[in-house]
Structure formats: structure tokens, C-alpha cells
Amino acid sequence: MIGMSLGILNRLLLRTSPPLDINASSVILFAKERLWRLSRLLESDDKRKFRHKVLRRPPTQNIGIIGAPLVYGQPSIDPIFPFSQLNLLQPLQGACAAPDLLRGLRLAEVLKSKGANVKDYGNLEFRAVPNDFAVVLGCNYARTVGRANKQIQDEVSNILKNGESVLVLGGDHSVGLGSVSGHAKIRQDMALLWVDAHPDINTPLTSTSGNLHGMPVSFLVKELPHLSPRVPGLEWVEPCISSRNIAYIGLRSVDLQEKMFLRTLGICNFTMEDIKELGIDTAVTNALDRIDPEGKRSIHLSFDVDALDPLIIPATGTPVPNGLDFRQALTIARIVYNTRRMSVMDVVELNPLLSTPSAAIRSAQVTVEIIARAFTGKRMRYPSIRDVDI
Ligand SMILES: NC(=[NH2+])NCCC[C@H](N)C(=O)O
């Protein structure tokens, strides 16, 4: 029996030059040597794979943070006569506090601890144009919003020129005007993933609210400019992206005219209904395939926190029920991170004044985690609320 198996081993192990007078201990020695060689081989194979990974790992992320505390793109209330249309109207306050709240939750430190280099450029300073509420061509505060967005455009393009990725902390979603056009100025071949309960593609003529945070996409899409009149303050905005390179995730509050634009332009969109049916992975992967079929474009992630369910992020100005859950939001961020091509992320519409303070902090913590995932692909550990310095 031993002789037979020795014979087989002999043939297996020493096929090339089988010694004739082989004994058990020498076979074991040979076998050991073979195993050792095999393990060396496997090890070097592992090392090769590892080296491959190291090579493919992108250079350390350099992130530039800018605060864009703009509030003039959102609904207005009259603090004294809430239902009057007189001249005391003021935009909802609170979204301007979001950048500092996120900083207070150690946003930069979290990103650094995940291996990124972070430079905080501070908050842009916006000045309101006097007597600007007057609805000009269907837009409220057009000059104020226009001027602020020009500043955002310049800042975003300068930071991109420095070789850094950009994180724009809004503010309301009208900051998308400056942010996307600043991105397109430097990288013409960009693709836009708009994560939001709303498509924000009203034009000044179709918007029923006149609020510019519901319109930025219409100013940016190349196929729509004929519908957007030259609004004073916004003349500088050049349509810079084709509807083919835009996709929406999380829609569930779409105005009638917006629906028509999405249909006629064939803009890729995955509503909450679609996400329920397909799963978030499939929705986001398909969206990216559609807007960036060759996988080469620079990705712009415009993330409106109202895409999440108001039970998770109640601190926002236009909440809509039945939104994304936390896990789904993290999945979107991870898939976008995995492209390694996200150059700009906007995080908008977080309004700490519209919920209880502890709910506002939780909303902001969720937001920090989503940002960390989108820029570094990594999870973070929650800071304890006692550590928070606001
Ligand atoms: N960024 C937002 N939260 N937009 C809400 C827009 C709501 C509505 N569609 C409007 O045009 O006013």
C-alpha cells in the first residue's frame, strides 16, 4: 500500500526526473520542498495582487472645503405678517448655519483621519443686493443669488485648478448654479448626479414659487436655455452640461412642467418608486453608466439632504416623506467613491433651525458620514454628542 502511494507520489511530485530508489522520508522532504515553493509562489502572487492594488489606489485625496451659506434661493416668510405679500419678506433662515455646524462636528478631522488632505477655505461672504425680493422674470432675489453664485463658480474652479477636489457646503440648492458651472469650466467632460427629492429643473417661467433653489438645473442644461430668459443677475450663467450627462436619484416631488422636461429631454431618473423596485445599487450603477458610459468623466455629486427621509433628516426646508434611508444614502456615496472620479460634491439644504437642536445635530452627523463615505469610501465612528462644539 505504502509502496503504491509512494509510486504515485513519486510520479506526481517528481515527474521530471524520478529517482528510482526513493524512500518515504525523501518523498516527504520533496513534498515539503514542493509545498514550500508553492507557498512562495502563492505569496508572490499575493504580493503581485497587493502591488496592483497599491498602484491602483488613487493618490491621497486633496479636498478643498468651501462654505456657501446662501439662503436667498428658498421660500420666504414674512416674520411680522406671515401671509402678506408686502415688503418684509425674508428667506427662511438657518441653511446658512449648516457649514459651521458640519465643521463643529469635526468634518475636516474625520476626512483627515480617513487619509485625506483637507484645506478649509472658510465661508464665502455674500452680500444681499438691496431691495432684491421683487420678482424679476419669475425669480426671487435673482441678483443676490446670481452674484453669490458667481463667487461660488470662481472659488470652485480655482480650487479644482489647484488639483483639489471640492466640497461645497450650502446653503440652499441654488448654489448648484455656481458649483456645477465652476466644475464645467475646468472639466468640460463632466457628469452630474443629482440626489434629491426634487429635480430642481423649473425655469423662471414654469416655477410656481419663484424660488431659485427649485431651478438651478434648468439654467445649466444645454438643451433648455431657450426657456430661461436672461434673468438680471444671472446673465453670466452659461448652460454647460448636456441632458445626456445628468441623472437623478431619489425623486418624489416633481412639478408638472418638470415632469415634462424630464420626459422630453429623456433625462435619466430613478424615483423612490424605481429604487424600491430595483434596489439602490442597481439604480445608482445604471445612472452612472448612462451619464458616463465610458467611465471617464469627472463626476459632480449634488447632494440635497432632503433626498433622505425626513425621519432621518428633519432639519431641511422642503421635506418630502418616503425618502432614502441612511444605508441607501451611504450606498450612493460608496458607489460614487468607487468611480474614483468624483471631483465636486455639493451638500445642500441642511437647515438646523427647522428641527429641535438634537435632531439638527443628528441630521448633521448623518450628513458628515455621507460626505466621509463619498470622499474616502470609509465609514466613520460617530463623535459623541458631548464632544460636539457648536
Ligand atoms: N432644492 C430644493 N429643496 N428644491 C425644492 C423645490 C420645490 C419646488 N419644486 C419649487 O420649484 O419651488
Ligand SMILES: [Mn+2]
Ligand atoms: Mn434640491
Ligand SMILES: [Mn+2]
Ligand atoms: Mn430637494
